[in-house]
Amino acid sequence: MAPILTLNGVKAFYGQSEVLHGIDVAVEEGGMTVLLGANGAGKTTALRAICGVVRSDGEIMFAGKPLHGRSTEEIAALGIAHVPEGRGTFVGLTVEENLRLGAYTRRGRPDAGMGRMYGYFPILAERRRQQAGALSGGEQQMLAIARALMMAPRLLVLDEPSFGLAPRIVEDIFVIIERIRREERVSVLLVEQNAALALELSDHAYLIETGYVVASGTAKQLADDPQIRRSYLG
Amino acid sequence: MHEFLQQVFSGFSTGAIYASLALALVMIYRSTELVNFAQGEMAMFSTYIAWTLVSAGLPFWLAFLATLTISFIGGMAIERIVIRPVENAPVLAAVVVTIGLLLIFNSVAGWIYSYTVQDFPSPFHDRPLLGALMTTRDLGVIAVTLVMLVLLFCFFRFTTTGLAMRAAAQNPASARLCGIPVGRMLAIGWGLAAAIGAIAGIMVAPVLFLDPNMMGGVLLYAFAGALLGGIASPIGAVVGGLIVGVTENLVGTYLIASQLKLTVALILIIIVLVVRPNGLFGTATVRRV
Ligand SMILES: Nc1ncnc2c1ncn2[C@@H]1O[C@H](COP(=O)(O)OP(=O)(O)OP(=O)(O)O)[C@@H](O)[C@H]1O
Ligand SMILES: [Mg+2]
Numbered sequence: 051m052a053p054i055l056t057l058n059g060v061k062a063f064y065g066q067s068e069v070l071h072g073i074d075v076a077v078e079e080g081g082m083t084v085l086l087g088a089n090g091a092g093k094t095t096a097l098r099a100i101c102g103v104v105r106s107d108g109e110i111m112f113a114g115k116p117l118h119g120r121s122t123e124e125i126a127a128l129g130i131a132h133v134p135e136g137r138g139t140f141v142g143l144t145v146e147e148n149l150r151l152g153a154y155t156r157r158g159r160p161d162a163g164m165g166r167m168y169g170y171f172p173i174l175a176e177r178r179r180q181q182a183g184a185l186s187g188g189e190q191q192m193l194a195i196a197r198a199l200m201m202a203p204r205l206l207v208l209d210e211p212s213f214g215l216a217p218r219i220v221e222d223i224f225v226i227i228e229r230i231r232r233e234e235r236v237s238v239l240l241v242e243q244n245a246a247l248a249l250e251l252s253d254h255a256y257l258i259e260t261g262y263v264v265a266s267g268t269a270k271q272l273a274d275d276p277q278i279r280r281s282y283l284g
Numbered sequence: 285m286h287e288f289l290q291q292v293f294s295g296f297s298t299g300a301i302y303a304s305l306a307l308a309l310v311m312i313y314r315s316t317e318l319v320n321f322a323q324g325e326m327a328m329f330s331t332y333i334a335w336t337l338v339s340a341g342l343p344f345w346l347a348f349l350a351t352l353t354i355s356f357i358g359g360m361a362i363e364r365i366v367i368r369p370v371e372n373a374p375v376l377a378a379v380v381v382t383i384g385l386l387l388i389f390n391s392v393a394g395w396i397y398s399y400t401v402q403d404f405p406s407p408f409h410d411r412p413l414l415g416a417l418m419t420t421r422d423l424g425v426i427a428v429t430l431v432m433l434v435l436l437f438c439f440f441r442f443t444t445t446g447l448a449m450r451a452a453a454q455n456p457a458s459a460r461l462c463g464i465p466v467g468r469m470l471a472i473g474w475g476l477a478a479a480i481g482a483i484a485g486i487m488v489a490p491v492l493f494l495d496p497n498m499m500g501g502v503l504l505y506a507f508a509g510a511l512l513g514g515i516a517s518p519i520g521a522v523v524g525g526l527i528v529g530v531t532e533n534l535v536g537t538y539l540i541a542s543q544l545k546l547t548v549a550l551i552l553i554i555i556v557l558v559v560r561p562n563g564l565f566g567t568a569t570v571r572r573v
Contacts, residue, residue, distance in 0.1 A: 101461060126463035138458035140451050151451050154444065155463035201463065 054079040054237050055100070055130075055205055060108035062092070062099040069095045071261040072108060076254075077205065082231055082238040084248040084269070086282060087258035093241040094135050096258065097207050100239075101125050101132045113204060127155045131203035135210060137194040141183030145174055148182050148193055152200025167196040170226055188219040195227070199234060206231075209241045220244065224251060245282040249273040257282075289417055291533045297422035298491075298505075299529020300429035304484040305499075305506035306513070306521035307436075308477040313515050315453040315473045316367070318378050322385035323481050324503030326362075328496060329389050330355040330482030331489050332397055335404055344407045348486060352479045359478025360471040367474065368467070393496040406490035425487045432483055433522065436476075449473060501546055505532065508549040511556050514563025524564065528552065 053076035062070040070092050077083045085093045099106035102122045110117040117125055126132070131152075140148050149164050156163075168175035171192040177185060182193055191211055198206055211227065212220040228251055231238050242248035248269075249255055255272040257265040265272060272278050305323060312320045320326075330351055337347035366385065370378045408424030440446035452459040452469035459466050484506075485499060492498050509528040513520020528549065536545045556563060 103457070103460075121465075122460035123463045123465050126461055132461045134458065134461060138455065138461060140454050140458060142454050143447075143450065147447055147451075150444070150447060151459075151462050151464070154448055197462070 052079060053077055054113055055239065056109075056111045057096070057100070058109040058111075060096070060099055060106055060110060062095045062104050062106040064095075064104065069104075069261055070099065070106070073256075073258065073261070073263045075256055075263065075266075077237055077239050078253060079237055080231075080235060081253040082228075082240060082251060083254045083256070084240045084242055084252040085256050085258055086242065086245050086248065086272075090260075091258045092261045093258055094209055097132065097134075097209055097239070097241060100207065101130060126201065129201070129204035130207060131198035131201045131205070132207040133194045133198045133209060133211065135213070137190050139182045139185075139190050139194050139197065141181065143182060144179055145182055145185070145193055146178040148197050149174075149200050152197035153202075155201055163200045163202065167199060170230060171196055188215050188223070191215065191223060192226075195223075195230070199230065199236070202234075203236060205237045205239060207239045210243060211240075212242060212244050212247075220247070227251070245278075286415075286417070287537075288534075291537050292530055293418035293422050295530030295533035296526060297418075297425040297529070298488075298533065299509075299526035300426050301484045301488045301502065301525075302505045302509045302529050303522040303525025304429055304432065304480050304487070305502060306509040306525040307433075307518055308480040308484070309506060309510045310513075310515060310518050310521040311473055311477045311480070313510075314518075315449070315470055316371075316378075318367075318375065318382065319515075320477070321379070321382040321503075322389060323477065324499030324506070325386045325389035325393075325496075326355070326359070326478050327481035327485035327502075328494075328499040329393055330358075330478065331404070331485035331494060331498070332393055334482070334486050335402060335489070335494055338405055344405060348407075351482050351486065355478040355482040356475040358475075360475040362478070363471040363474035367470075390496050397496070399496055402494040404486075404489035404494045421490070428483065428487060432480065436480075445469075445472070501549075504546060504553075505529070505549045508552045508556075510563075511553055512563055514565040517563065517565035520563055520565030 055077040057073055057075040059072040059074065060070060061068055061072050073096060075096070085096060087093050095104060098104040100110060100117065102117065102120055102125050112128060112130060115128065140151065149167060153163055173189055174193055174196060177189065182190065185193060195211065211223055224247060227238065230236065240248060240252065249272060252269040255266065255269045256263050257272065257278060265275065265278065305327060308323050309320060312318060333354055334347050334351040337350055338344060342350070366381060370381050406421060408421040411420045413420055413423060440450060448459065448464045449469045449472060452464055452466045456466045488502055489498065505528050506525060509525030510521045512527060513524030532545050532548060535548050
């Protein structure tokens with residue numbers, strides 16, 4: 051299958067400092083690809099470069115279109131839904147309003163999509179009139195994912211969906227992510243600290259260290275690599 | 285008792301005007317965390333536009349709607365041209381820009397229309413109502429403000445653009461990721477604020493008479509109202525504006541010479557800032573992390 055997203059020699063900058071030094075990444079259509087790496091390696095920055103949140107250099111192609119020079123909102127409208135680090139829910143708005151905002155680029159009646167999301171996450175239906183800020187961490191993560199899916203994206207970008215959640219809830223969330231990937235036919239690009247879990251679910255994996263891709267391959271190849279086992283799978 | 289009620293009602297009518305301008309201030313504050321010191325002078329300029337149109341023979345309400353439209357577009361243009369370049373500059377720079385706007389609008393109005401005081405027509409004749417408890421003018425001003433508030437409420441509550449504006453104000457980074465053009469939302473916010481200010485100016489001009497300095501005092505009262513309600517709360521701005529209007533009227537009638545009324549507004553601002561820095565309605569949103 052052809053990749054839906056490719057990064058070619060992508061550099062990224064905060065002000066003058068270069069944080070990514072030319073990385074190559076490809077996300078297969080319909081698959082799940084994971085970026086692994088220690089804290090501060092540049093995983094979040096790579097996702098931000100894709101969505102045009104940080105200044106970047108190099109070639110980023112999505113579904114045959116270059117993303118360079120496009121604003122974040124244009125990139126979203128092309129079909130990339132990004133759940134950022136820290137979830138990015140609108141805490142002062144209700145659950146339902148958050149979901150309506152997810153469908154902003156579609157400009158149609160969002161109700162159909164909303165029903166499907168309540169199907170994946172029944173707890174959100176119960177809380178639809180509550181302020182998003184009053185949800186638990188796990189519920190907020192579900193809301194963030196549901197909000198992103200309301201866009202009917204072709205690529206779902208998730209930055210550490212397990213962050214700060216109890217292990218049992220993390221598993222629930224990953225089960226749902228896997229189900230959504232199949233049922234919504236959406237490609238997924240994932241950043242995850244929990245390498246064991248992520249490698250189990252993904253097809254392809256990249257290991258990033260201090261702004262370089264230092265290993266890549268199928269998830270199985272990386273999971274079997276003795277050095278990666280020692281450093282990341284403990 | 286009769287006089288007291290009379291003063292309360294007329295306080296509501298001036299309070300409604302303060303509430304409108306306070307609401308304009310709050311809208312801009314919520315989206316850009318910027319206090320727009322030029323809000324009053326923008327309203328004054330809009331009022332001159334209305335005056336020009338009425339003087340040219342346009343029916344009052346047609347001139348009213350035309351002025352709102354022109355003000356809306358003008359507000360958007362100001363955001364694009366003047367505010368956007370300092371969007372990421374330190375807050376102080378942006379504040380200086382709004383003070384600069386204040387001076388520009390004031391002197392341009394003086395230059396075009398001169399500083400002579402003009403009569404401004406009132407669409408509501410000043411007839412007594414309810415046994416002279418209030419006047420048709422008071423009622424008219426309150427009604428116009430109410431209609432405006434209901435329309436704004438429906439816009440923000442029920443339309444996609446209104447919702448997107450609230451989202452952009454609350455979390456611009458996330459709003460962009462949802463595909464919301466945050467810059468356009470800010471511009472619409474400035475346009476709306478300018479139009480709301482125009483309503484305040486048109487409503488107050490028949491009482492204060494029209495001149496380039498007309499809105500100076502009104503802006504101070506509006507500030508007092510906005511701070512009283514909590515500078516980030518739209519409901520607070522409305523309630524705060526009404527409280528300030530009624531207080532001002534009662535204090536001016538019963539306690540002190542009306543020349544000192546503006547002092548009351550200043551004292552109110554100071555007391556609020558000391559006692560309740562977040563204002564009456566300035567509660568933080570529920571947050572659990
Ligand atoms: N807003 C910022 N301004 C300046 N430097 C930043 C900023 N955000 C991140 N950095 C730097 O860029 C580098 C990569 O950070 P990034 O957030 O991409 O790491 P990460 O791999 O996502 O780490 P983590 O696992 O902790 O989330 C780090 O050295 C960090 O200090
Ligand atoms: Mg990160």
